[in-house]
Structures are given as structure tokens and as C-alpha cells.
Amino acid sequence: MKILLVICCFFAGAQAWMSLRKTYGQQNLGTGHLGDVGDPLFLTPLIEAGRLDEAKALSRVGRLGDVEDVPSHAGFLTVNKQLGSNMFFWFFPAKENPETAPVVLWLQGGPGGSSLFGLFSEHGPYYVAEGGIPKLREVTWARRFSMLYIDNPVGTGYSFTRKDQGYARNETDVGRDLLEALQQFFTLFNEFAGNEFYASGESYAGKYVPAVAYAIHTAVQARVKINLKGIAIGDGLVDPSTMFDYADFLYQIGLVDSNQAAYIREASQKAKQFINDGRYLDAFYIFDALLNGDIVKETTYFKNVTGLNFLLQLPPIQGAKTTRILQRFCADSLSS
Template sequence: MNLQARLLFLLAYCSATSWALIPHINPFKLQEVEYHGDDVGEPLILTPLLEQGRIKDARIAASVSLSGCAKDITSYAGYFTINKQYNSNLYFWFFPSTSDYKKDPVVLWLQGGPGGPSMYGLLMENGPFTVNKDLELELRNNSWTNSHSVIYIDSPVGTGFSFTENEKGYARNQSQVGSELYEALQQFFQLFPEIRKNDFFVTGESYAGKYVPALAYTIHKNNPDAQEKINLKGIAIGDGYIDPEHQVGYAEYLYQLGLVDKMSSNVIKYLEDKAATYISRGDYIKSKEVTDEAFNIIMEKTKVNIYNYLQQGNSVIGEDLMKEFLNKHIVRRAIHVGRTTFGSNKVYHYLSEDIPRSIAPWFVEVANNYRVLLYTGQLDIIVAYPLTLNFLKHVEFRDIQKYHKAQRKIWYVGRELAGYSKNAGNFTEVLVRNAGHMVPFDQPKWAENLITRFTRNKPF
């Protein structure tokens, strides 16, 4: 079959395939969740108190008081204004370490999306409690707060409870995302100055594969001249979408798994090559459209969950429970969000053109100066393990050549085979067994061990 005939065949195949159009490959539903219940007060904006030097008052105001199993868990929540012109505010919920608060590392957790709320990570992945089917809290045994102080920030503006009053307040690129998070962190460490000198790590998963390097790079560039420095030690990214051009290789992967036949694999490969061509031309909108088309075919032809291929459908487990819990009257009042609408599809809309763009140069700069952990769930499709390895073949940083030559090691947690790791200098890469896109959700015990080893600089 010559090239022209092949293209005609592929186009006819695509036209004949019936699938429900998927507007994006985001794991989260981005519809707004409004509140219409009883009075829950106003959103707690802490910035004015910080500007007046009223740190103690701000701490008291931000204190969270929950009932049930969470009544003895110390936490603080509220808003930092990061752009007064547009009244843009980032929402945070902070949990001090339950072990050694004054010495333990401080970890920032960022969800992906774009538009995925970090409240999901808190309630469904690695926070001190989770939400059950009765919309009540249950303590989590393997919380990252057992030995870290953890900050959850809904970022960028418009994500989760974070909000802006102007369309111009929504982020359009990673430079803006990094700068706004940096401003929020400066205010956070004003509020909690006693842990400013603790080791600090930026972590996250999925599309936060861009947010994490963006913030770390911003800290790195600002620290030399900053009056108050942030003690950045490293970054950890789970199933991270960092360099789209080199992380689109689903055709062969799905074929080798037996999830698609050769015909479907050829169609997906054709679309992947087309998307890569658009990226090389700088036509990011076209690239995104073609990539979405490829995912429509993948989901139609496999019927598996692209975030964990052992599951069906594509819903994120626990997302609806999280939203219902956070919309309860007593919860909204306790965590100081007032009537703020939860979530917005505008975050995704304004970052659409950013999705196919690479942040690899910033990742390289960070990897040359700090510790880096990349971990991937074995059962993920959306940012599958081979795609992360392909990304690593196309970047150059201080330890990468040593990494390529390093011996892979088996990682145990107790007697449990948790996965496989490779380390070279300040760089560590890990495959987590029996986990999908959200590693801490699928394997909370192993994920806690993973982050603790990394922040303490212990070998796997």
C-alpha cells in the first residue's frame, strides 16, 4: 500500500469509528460545584493580616477545627492573594508533621489537570484522612504527614477553591503558574517562619509534571537575590507529563500489552506522528487536537481506564466523594472557603495551548542543581512508564549518562516487592508495581516509603 492509499485508509478508518468525543485527557471532571446552603462565612484571605505583621492573628484565623476522627489533627487553611489587580487568590490547606514538626521536611503537593484540585491528593491519596461512602472522614495509616509537613495548594488560580475575579487572572503558561506559586509560598513562610529553614520539596503528579519544575525553577532563579530564601532540596514527580513531544508513544505500548490490534496501533501511530509534527512547527493547538483524537480511539478500542488499565471506564475513584464532602456546610465553614465555587473549566481552557509545550529545559536546570525523583505507576497508560523512559532519552543533565549505565535495583518495603529503582547521583527513577496514574491512591504504603526515602536521601 503506497503512502497516499495508506492515508486514505486511515482517514476512512477514523471516520467510520464511533466514539464519544472526549474534550481533553484530564482525569478530573472540571464542572463547577456551587454552594447554595446555609451561611458559611466569607473566604479567609490571610494576605492583609500578613502585610500588617499580625502573624499570630492570621494563624488563629486559619486554624481548622473538624469533628470526629479529625478533631485532634492540627491543620490550617485559607487564601493567599497572589495578584491584587485581578483579586486572584490561591487556596491552601496545611498539615504540620505529626512526628518532628521543627525538623521534618516540608512538602508541597500539587495535583495535575490542568485544573485538578490538590484537595484530591489530600483526601484520596496521601493526606492524614480520607472520605468514606458516608461522607465522613477516616484516618489514613500511610499519610505523608506522618513524617513531613505537607502543604496542599489548589493551583493554578481557578482550580478547586482558588479563585480570581478577572479573566486575565487565569494562567496562560508555566511561567505564570510558577510565579504565582512562588508568591504564595513566600506568604506561607511568613505565616510559618519557624519551618522556613527546613528542607523543602516540591511534589506532584500528572500535569504537575510541569507545575513542579516551573515552581522549582522559579525558586532557583529567585533565591540568590531573595531577602527570605526557600530551602529547596529537590522535586518528586509521579507519572509526570513533562515533555509531550517525547511522551507520546502509545501505539506500540498498547499493542505490546494486547489492548489494541495492529490496525488500531497503526492509526494511533499515524496520529502521534502528526501531533509531533505540529509540535515541531509550533502549532500547539493542532497538536492537542490530534492527540485528543488519538485518545478517543484508544478509549473506544480498549474500553479500559487510561489511568489504570486493570480497571474499566475513565472516572477517577473518589472524585465525587471528595466534592460532596467539601461542599458540606460544616466543612466549608471549618476550612474557611465561604461560598466559593469549587472548580472551573476555565483553567483548562486558558492552558490548552500550553499542554503540548515542553518544560524540559527547566527540568534540566532543576536536575542539575537539586535532587530529583521520577516515579511511575506500572499500570498507567496516560503517562506510561515507557513514555517516561523515552523522555529521559532526550534530555541531558548532570547525572543522566550515569543513570543510563546504572544497575536497576529491586525495591522492597518490608517483605513486599514494591517496584524497581535506578539511581545516579542526585537523580532517582522508580517503577511502582500494581499502581496506576495515582500511585499514592493505589499503593499508599509504598508511596509513603517512597517519599520518605527520597526526602531523607536514603537508597531504595
């Protein structure tokens, strides 16, 4: 199988290291809600029984607020019955030519970031305005692509497991669970099974995307053939040891001088040695002090020598309340 590999590599790749706290938040949002949302919709029993029309009808998502209705489906797919592991998905058929439009899987990073962040904050058909009000996004990937958002891995977002053994411990586990979810998804929505399929994601999904693509590519007894055509990764964390080498890049674009580049190079080599020794937290602290500034209290070395912050430079972005609004919306409007 020929696979088109599309990797979007930006200097913002450093953002892939950013802690879950800053991007997605972890505060306790309470149990407030706008009404009883009913019981979770487990679709696997219906899929296995061949009751596909019933499953599609039950998974149809109703209108959100006062905005125009956007056809979509959501529910849980059980990926491990013994452990009670279930993955939540939300699927939006393409607005234009859904019969032939490619299906794009979106996976958020983190690790531990819900893919609903990508849906509501980046490229889905909706965004959440002040007051937790859903609005239609003018420019959305869902116009020309059928978008499939899955909370991954199990334990992220609305995806859950009833036993600790259900949590992924490596990328093989991640790929296995996603493959099972996709097999069920394309059994249910078999009209899309022959369409081109792309796995995409950002940040820590730089690990998830290759994992699911590899699982699809090497599956020998797949119930449904998935028409994998390529993968896309933005600002991805793929291989930390390789990606630590910022010194020459920063020097060549004129942000640091030769002495500063030498310091960054030396620190990076030390961090890579920590990775080789299995001292991952120590390696992260070095990177955090050099560039990221997520945990260290002092100003990063990068900002000290350049006066720059490597992300969120534009005032409209710096002042945005998108994350907080989205957190409240997901807690109050979609949870019981």
C-alpha cells in the same frame, strides 16, 4: 545549588493527558451547605503587618466531623493585589518530628484540578467516605512530611482572581504566583523555613512543579530563602513531543506487533508535527484516538489491538465513587 531531581515515570504517564472532566468532574453541584462558613480568611494583610501569631490562630482549622483533630492551617494568600489574585492553601505539619520534617508542596494536575483531590483522595491525612463523612487515612504522607496543598494556578479550586488578567497564561506566570505564595507562607510559618523543601505533583503538574522549582532557584531578591532540595513528579505531562513516542515501548513489552507499532509511530509523528505547527487540539485528538479515549466516541486503537484499558484495571478502582463523594463534600461542607 544541587537539586535532587526525582521523576517517577510510569506507563500511566498517558494519564497526564486525561481531560479534567473524567478525573475531577465539572457538574454543577449547587449551593447547598452545612452552615455559614464565614468570610474568606485573607492572611496577607496580617503577614505584612507582622501579626503572625494572630494569623496562625485565625488560620487554624477546626476538627472535621467526629474524627480525631489533626492540626492544620488554611487560608488565602494574596499573590497580586492589583488584580485581586488569591491562592488557597491547606497546611498539615508532620505528625512525627514536625520541627525537622521536610515540607512537601503538592500540586494537582488537570489542568484545573484542585490540590484537595490529592489531599482527600490520595495521600492527605483525611479521606471522604460515603455520605460525605471525613475519615482519617491510615497511611498518609503527612505522617513524616509537612504537607502543603495549594490550589494552583489561580482560578483553580478555591484560588481565585477578580480580573481576567490574573489567570496564568504560561508557566512563568504559574511559577511567579506560587513563589509569591510560598514567600508569604514561609514568612508566616517561619519555623519551617529552614526545613528541606520539595515540590511535588502529578499529571499536568509535570509542568507546574518545574515552574515553581525554577522560580525558587532563580529568585534573586527573595524575602525568605526556601531550602529547595528536589522535585517529584508522578505520571507527569512534561513535554508532549517527547512523550508521544509509545510505539517502541509498546512493541518491546509485547503489547503490539511490528505493524501496529508502525501505525502508532506514524500517528505519533503526525501529532508532533501538529504541536510544532501550533495545532494543539489536533495533536490531542490523535493521542486521544490512539490511547486515551477521553473524547473520541470510538474505541481507542490501543484497546482495539490489545483488548486492554491503560488505567483503572482493578474492579475495586473501577467501581469507586471517590471522585463524586469528594465533589459533594467540597461543595456542601466547605462552601457557603
